[in-house]
Amino acid sequence: MSTQSIEITVNGDKGMSKKIYLDNAATTEVHPEVLEAMLPYLKDYYGNPSSIHGLAKYARDAREHARASVAELINAEPKEMYFTAGGTESDNWALKSVAFGNRSKGNHIVVSKIEHHAVMNTCDFLGKNGFDITYLDVDEFGRVNPEDVRKAIGPETILISIMYANNEIGTIEPICEIGKIAREHGILFHTDAVQAFGHVPIDVKAENIDLLSASGHKVYGPKGVGALYVRDGVKLEPLMHGGAQERGIRAGTENVPGIVGMGKAAEIAKRGMGRDIVKETELRDHMIHRLLTEVPFTKLNGHRFERLSGNVNIAFRFIEGESLLMLLNHKGIFVSTGSACASGSLDPSHVLLAIGLKHEVAHGSVRFTLSYKTTEGEVDEAVDAVKESVARLREMSPLYADHINNGINKKEV
């Protein structure tokens, strides 16, 4: 398959026709079948599901069909799935409602140091409102030790929230073990599975998950729609107050086209996940191998095997990740440098610092995330461009010159 061509303007360069999209952890292209499934609900079946007339029934049926598809992907019951406006809302809802709803039982919450900002900043907020938050360390590969979770539990603990897979370094957490510990102690367990939903097989029952956040746009669905799984028997207060939608706990007229799109994305994932994982893992490992062997002074961030199939995160010494991103951008290759750029701050990513990287190494890290559509040709072209760009940036780096002149010639970072 050849590289997809589109007309885009980057840095004032009109008519750039090359596009290699390696930023799928930030968002994905809507799958053609998803778009096709959504269109009728924007055009013909636009009824409000809460209305009584005939048009509303189409919307209601489509919503319930989507709910069943999303539930099935994680072995949940349809009545345990609630649609939201995205992963951020699902995380906020789970954490805030469990926290404030269980205030009489305790005020202690356990999370990891590498959670997404949707969880981190919600915890900041809860911390300012009387809750005591434990931020667990991770190892050098980004893994939470389940024994650390056990040790952190105290009489006041009401919630454990550990992400299923990390959005920056791709590390998959030992969710099953953590779920078991939480259940043994009778403590609610939430997981931010936005990066894992549709990319990793999930079974909420087998893994003792009480609450799970998912999002549409990380899995070839549309933006602005997400879901929260709430295990049957767990009582959750609403975050949004208003109408009686979503069994009375998530008010607001449903985003029916978005919900239909997320449902279709879940069906596609159900059918193609196994094949996609095999294909992406092969390409991922090929890319990692080439970058580590062909570009000197590099290191893989994250776990070598307990890793999302589409995630490659590399620390390039003696360069700024942002500079590499710009050079690649100029060639029509789109990547990410983690959260530093998004926040517009110069602070390195909290995830890269948590796995023990020095500030300058964290700043030289770049994330490449593949999709089911990524080809070997694209990966090879991206690697060639990285090689060339890194060499160019290092030529201009006084630190690199010093390092070489001092005769230090270690390949590790």
Ligand SMILES: *Cc1c(COP(=O)(O)O)cnc(C)c1O
């Ligand atoms: C993208 C992401 C979110 C936020 O989801 P939105 O749908 O963009 O609000 C939360 N957690 C993780 C791990 C993510 O990758």
